[in-house]
Amino acid sequence: MTRNVVLPKDIPAPPYYSYPLPRGTKAMYSSNKKLMKLNHVDLSGGNLINSWLDCMKASSPTQIRANSILSSSSSSLVAPLEDEFHDWMEQHPSALMKFEEIMEMSKGKKIAMFLDYDGTLSPIVQDPDSAYMSDTMRDAVRDVAKYFPTAIVTGRCTEKVFSFVGLQELYYAGSHGMDIVGPTKGSEQIKSKTKDILCQPASEFLPMIEEISKTLEEKIKIIPGAKVENNKFCVSVHYRCVEEQNWCGLAEQVGSVLKDYPKLRLTQGRMVLEIRPTIKWDKGKALEFLLETLGYTSSSNIFPIYIGDDRTDEDAFKVLRKRGQGIGILVSKMPKKTIANYSLNGPIEVKDFLQNLVQWKNISFDEQKS
């Protein structure tokens, strides 16, 4: 199997920093309000804004492209990169290549499917509001859900992701698992588009998130390309369309707002800064909650499959490792630090995997009948 070998520099572990900001970190603006380089004074030995920037830069396409150019300009550099890719693939083999092995492991157990949305079911695009999934992907998810309990676990708010996926029969764990709803039951519920709320551990944060979202929207107006997305129990600040020279200014703006909210913390995703409550809740906790809801709290008879592409999905992979149940599949085109067991190189391979699963279920169902 061939894949593009593009190795990023080491991406630092997700920074779960707490506030206040280090004193001495301040922005300077020219008179025409254009952002200038920030002036950082490291007073604490751990400059927060600079750490964010390191993370933002390490995961930027420019950085990744630079590494790829480097690898193609010298054949002596290509070999180690290929070796590294090969080693990584040995540790996280393709879930498609190892499909039979996975099915063998699941034998006699009930599969439950957990799917991240962005980068897993839909390709990553510039505009978060246009991250649509394909009809073939929707069909594949619908078919999987006919056989196995299926949940979407996402950083998006539940309403938004439901508007993209549009399948009533699924569980949805939006806002990084802080808003879990069950499948829609009955025609009345379908008509009114309401769903059963199963868990909202951060409900008290709703007004705070609403407030910070509005403040951030105002603050980042001066930064071309920056976008705030209110995800109900968390907020995303997107910088995919922001010029790299303005990232520092953006981080500074976010920092200046966040310092007044000690009950909120910042994490990072794919070209996005995410602000969320400090409560101990993440996609891993949501996965545990859903397994419990499905009646599998202490059952050894369950085989959860979790597919995701983001750092936030690592919390769910960790839960599966800890339980010694099921598998985690990382969606990535390049080697990344992960505790997932297997890999898939993008949404198209995810769709293939889901279709294989349905086909396998159909065949084993026919075998049982004959």
Ligand SMILES: O=P(O)(O)OC[C@H]1O[C@H](O[C@H]2O[C@H](CO)[C@@H](O)[C@H](O)[C@H]2O)[C@H](O)[C@@H](O)[C@@H]1O
């Ligand atoms: O947990 P996920 O379903 O992976 O959601 C994480 C974030 O995904 C979205 O942002 C990402 O996808 C966008 C569309 O492809 C892309 O433009 C952005 O750069 C990515 O970070 C979503 O917009 C965020 O709110 C989610 O938190």
